[in-house]
Amino acid sequence: MRSGKxxxxxxxxxxxxxxxxxxxxxxxESPPRYASGPLIAELLTRAAKGDQSALRSVYDQTSRLxxxxxxxxxGSREEASEVLQxxxxxxxxxxxxxxxxxxxxxxxxxxxxxxxxVDRLRTRATHGEGTGAQSGDSHAAEAAxxxxxxxxxxxxxxxxxxxxxxxxxxxxxxxxxELAFYDGLTGSEIAAKLREPVDAITTRxxxxxxxxxxxxxxxxx
Amino acid sequence: MVVAHEQFEEAVPLYAVGALDRPERQxxxxxxxxxxxxxxxxxxxxQTVVGLLPYGLPAASPPxxxxxxxxxxxxxxxxxxxxxxxxxxxxxxxxxGARLNWRAWIGWMFHPAIILLLxxxxxxxxxxAVFLHLRVDQDSSHRQRLxxxxxxxxxxxxxxxxxxxxxxxxxHRLRSEVYSHVGSASELKDTLIHREVELDQLREQFAxxxxxxxxxxxxxxxxxxxxxxxxxxxxxVVLLSGHERARAAGALILLDPDSRKAxxxxxxxxxxxxxxIYQLWAVADRPVSVGMFTVDAGRKARLVVRAxxxxxxxxxxxxxxxxxxxxxxxxxxVYLSGQP
Numbered sequence: 397m398r399s400g401k402x403x404x405x406x407x408x409x410x411x412x413x414x415x416x417x418x419x420x421x422x423x424x425e426s427p428p429r430y431a432s433g434p435l436i437a438e439l440l441t442r443a444a445k446g447d448q449s450a451l452r453s454v455y456d457q458t459s460r461l462x463x464x465x466x467x468x469x470x471g472s473r474e475e476a477s478e479v480l481q482x483x484x485x486x487x488x489x490x491x492x493x494x495x496x497x498x499x500x501x502x503x504x505x506x507x508x509x510x511x512x513x514v515d516r517l518r519t520r521a522t523h524g525e526g527t528g529a530q531s532g533d534s535h536a537a538e539a540a541x542x543x544x545x546x547x548x549x550x551x552x553x554x555x556x557x558x559x560x561x562x563x564x565x566x567x568x569x570x571x572x573x574e575l576a577f578y579d580g581l582t583g584s585e586i587a588a589k590l591r592e593p594v595d596a597i598t599t600r601x602x603x604x605x606x607x608x609x610x611x612x613x614x615x616x617x
Numbered sequence: 618m619v620v621a622h623e624q625f626e627e628a629v630p631l632y633a634v635g636a637l638d639r640p641e642r643q644x645x646x647x648x649x650x651x652x653x654x655x656x657x658x659x660x661x662x663x664q665t666v667v668g669l670l671p672y673g674l675p676a677a678s679p680p681x682x683x684x685x686x687x688x689x690x691x692x693x694x695x696x697x698x699x700x701x702x703x704x705x706x707x708x709x710x711x712x713x714g715a716r717l718n719w720r721a722w723i724g725w726m727f728h729p730a731i732i733l734l735l736x737x738x739x740x741x742x743x744x745x746a747v748f749l750h751l752r753v754d755q756d757s758s759h760r761q762r763l764x765x766x767x768x769x770x771x772x773x774x775x776x777x778x779x780x781x782x783x784x785x786x787x788x789h790r791l792r793s794e795v796y797s798h799v800g801s802a803s804e805l806k807d808t809l810i811h812r813e814v815e816l817d818q819l820r821e822q823f824a825x826x827x828x829x830x831x832x833x834x835x836x837x838x839x840x841x842x843x844x845x846x847x848x849x850x851x852x853x854v855v856l857l858s859g860h861e862r863a864r865a866a867g868a869l870i871l872l873d874p875d876s877r878k879a880x881x882x883x884x885x886x887x888x889x890x891x892x893x894i895y896q897l898w899a900v901a902d903r904p905v906s907v908g909m910f911t912v913d914a915g916r917k918a919r920l921v922v923r924a925x926x927x928x929x930x931x932x933x934x935x936x937x938x939x940x941x942x943x944x945x946x947x948x949x950x951v952y953l954s955g956q957p
Contacts, residue, residue, distance in 0.1 A: 448691055455684055463679040465671040477683050484687045489694065499661065503668030510667075514635070551672075558672035576636035577670055583636045598631060605630035608666050 437501035440494040443487060451488055458502070459484075461551075462509045468578050469513040479512050514580030561611035569604035572597055622648075624796070626656055633663035640792065647789045843880075851875050855934055857955035863887055868918075868936070868953050874928040879907070881920040883936070886912045886952060895952065896943050899925060900933040909943045931957055 436457060442450035459480065466476035483505075486492045494504050562570055575586045583601065587594040625648045631637045632645050649656060846852065852873045859866035868883035881897060889895065889911055897920060898904040910920040925931070936953035 446695065448688065448695070451691060452684075452688060455687065459679050459684070460676060461671050464674040464677040467677050468671070468674050473680065477680050480679060481683060481687055481690075485690055488687075488691045500665050500668060503664040506668040506671055507664065510635070554669065554672045555676070558669050562670075562673045572636075573634060573670075576631075576634045577667065580635065582638045583631060584638055586636070598636070601634060601636050602627065602630050605634060605663055605666060609662055612666055612669060 436505070437494070437496045440487065440501050440505075441496065444490055444493055446488075451484065454487075455484060458505055462505060465506065465509055466513045469510065469517055469580070475516060476513070479509065479516055483509050483512060510577065517580055557612065561608050564611060565604055565607060569600050569607070572600045573604050573608075576601060622653065622656070625653070626659055629656055629659045630663045633660060633667050644789070644792050644796075647785060647792075846871075846873055846876065846878055846880070849873050849875065853957060855955050855957045857883070857934055857936065857953040859885070859953055860951050862938070862950050863952045866953060868955070870934055870955075872925070872928060872957065874925075877923075877925045877928055879922040879925050879928075881908075881910070881918070881922070883910075883912070883918040883920075883953065885916050886918060888912060888916065889938075892941050893938050893949075894941050894943060895936050896939040896947070896949075897922070898935045898937065898947055899931045900935065901927055901930040904935070904947050906943060906945065909939075928957075933957075 436454065439450045439454045439457070443454055462483070463476055463480055466479045467473060470476050470479065483492075487494075492508060494501060499507070565573075572586055572590075575581045575589070576583070581589065583598045584594050587597045590597070625645055628637060628641060628645050632642060637645065645656075649660070852871055855870040855872055857868040857870065863886055866883065866885040866887070868881060870882075871880045873879070883895075886895065894909050894911060895918065896909045897907050899907045905926050907922050907925060908920045910918045912918045934953075934955055934957070935947070935951055937947045937951050938949040939947070940949075
């Protein structure tokens, strides 16, 4: 059952489907300043080979970020923890495997975790349960708890840069990106929700993503 | 018609953030399977952006026990795995041990004390060996059947895989055609909308032209009317002179008894005081009001009269100053008067 789920998940990770012809790539491949470094990638590879200390290090470096993500999507600490546990255990049991040639390790972890959480969200919606999304105040309470933990300098720098990049986006662009990424809605679903034309929504997402790409360090393509 | 590469590349940011509907996502999946390097490069960049998005969220620590729970589960996995390996080693060693013991038994077989026992066992052993041989044959044949079945299944799976690939290609072609038709429909829709807008504009222009035409017709009719009026040999001129209140003033009336039309032109009349107006009277048996008028900045005035009452019997035209709205009989001072 897990392998089926994992297979479905792998299908949703585009970079894992076909390897690009890197030599023919014409666009800039330099990672942005705030992309994850090689350390997490190496730890993921070691963890997949059964190195428990590597898994522990991956957990220490990424669990707060991924938990914030699952909590934002699911709005429940219990469910957020369950999804996070599934991701780390599937990584350990090789039900999902990271391929460093196709995506940064952080992108892979975020994508896998986000897809799992959105799947859970959609299942819950199908079963007619409430969304349980947290309000801004609840997030603030979470933040107060979470900030007690020590943040690394790089993590703080990333938070500052990403927060600034998001704040510089017009509210309408930020809104559609959040609805797509955190609420798992497609362009047409967002259009229906906001009662606006689909073209307007997709254009807003494209422009917002392109702005974030430039702000976060990619200037030339 | 093939969907342009640019359309796929434009969809990459939507794909990365998870905003594509299933058909579009599958179409881009197929495109990526072709190994399109620019799309892969763009996707990698946008996925990195997506990977950074959670840094925009408020920090949140997972429950304290989660790490221990995960690590305990991994340790249990590892323990099970090691136990499995250990069991395999034991089985291997037991097998090796059995072979060693068999060699020892060969040594013991030459001992006189057990020769008799060996002879007794030989008969039973031979029977058992035959039984085992038959069993091995059966197993072997069963295994061959399984291998054949496996090969057949493998062939079926390969055939299914080919079918899947063909279906995907077919789907891709269909999708391309649909995109093409959707594109054409979209263009037609745009053209239609454009034409409708043009039609609306033409309608408005037509309505305006009709208004202009009506105004021109009216103006032309008036000109014809007055041209006819001025050409009429029956038209007479009546001069009106100023009275005490307006000695410098004067007026003339062009009068056509046949059509009963008249045109008054007055000059040098004093400006009107507030709440007052000039009123023209035609006097036959008694004064009859034929119109009211004001003066312009040049102290001139014009009045068109379309239906004079019994022109042939009019003996006097007079202009008086009356309250605004006029009166049924003259009440104010006389400013002008003249006889036909």
